[in-house]
Amino acid sequence: AVFERLQAFGFELPHSGGHYGLSLALGSAEVSLLGLTNAYRALANGGLLTPPRLQPGTLPVPGRHVASAAASFVVGDILADNN
DSSP: OHHHHHHHTTOOOSSOHHHHGGGGGGTOSOOOHHHHHHHHHHHHTTTEEOOOOOSTTOOOOOOEESSOHHHHHHHHHHHHOOO
């Protein structure tokens, strides 16, 4: 389930979930910085994942919801808590 959720958030993992095992939930997969920041951006946008626009003036591409707005809010609130 964790592997499928990471795939939904746009992480293009080179191996299947079975390759990583349970350590996948702890962050054992290799991800790019761009992929990680785009996943955080999806959380900030209420679960809406859109491709990053790296050049100014490019038209936005429609996104897709990968998480509910409520779940995105809860995760964002947890990540924002310093304690």
